[in-house]
Every structure is written in C-alpha cells, then in structure tokens.
Amino acid sequence: VGNIPYDVTEQMLQDMFSQVGAIKSLRMVTDKDTGKPKGYGFCEYHDVGTAQSAVRNLNKYEVNGRMLRVDFA
Numbered sequence: 083v084g085n086i087p088y089d090v091t092e093q094m095l096q097d098m099f100s101q102v103g104a105i106k107s108l109r110m111v112t113d114k115d116t117g118k119p120k121g122y123g124f125c126e127y128h129d130v131g132t133a134q135s136a137v138r139n140l141n142k143y144e145v146n147g148r149m150l151r152v153d154f155a
Contacts, residue, residue: 084122084151086110092123099125102139103132124155 092110110123127133141152
C-alpha cells in the first residue's frame, strides 16, 4: 500500500482494508529514528481472492486528499 497520507493511523487503515475481508496482518512502515510513518505499508489477507478484491476496490481510493496505491508486493 503506497501513498498513505501521513496523518492516517494504522487503525484507520485496518478499518478500511477489513471492509474487503479478514486481514491476516497489516503494518505501516515508520522511520527508525523519528517513528513517523513513511507513507507506505503492507496488508496481507488470508487468501488471494480477497487480496485481489482489495486491489480492485482500494487502488486509487482517495484518503485525505491522496490516492492510495494498492498492488501486490
């Protein structure tokens, strides 16, 4: 998941991505020194079909004025 606005919390992402299906894991990447988010993260689902649905439904989804980039890593 890329282009995440810096004011979005991990819980907000969890709520958004869980609308597609059950999440196996979700992690936002943060700067080691400052602890601030770097604007991207990883979301893993239990099955490929749900992950494909997330890409279809959440890629280019607008959050706080920015379009999320959702793709397979």
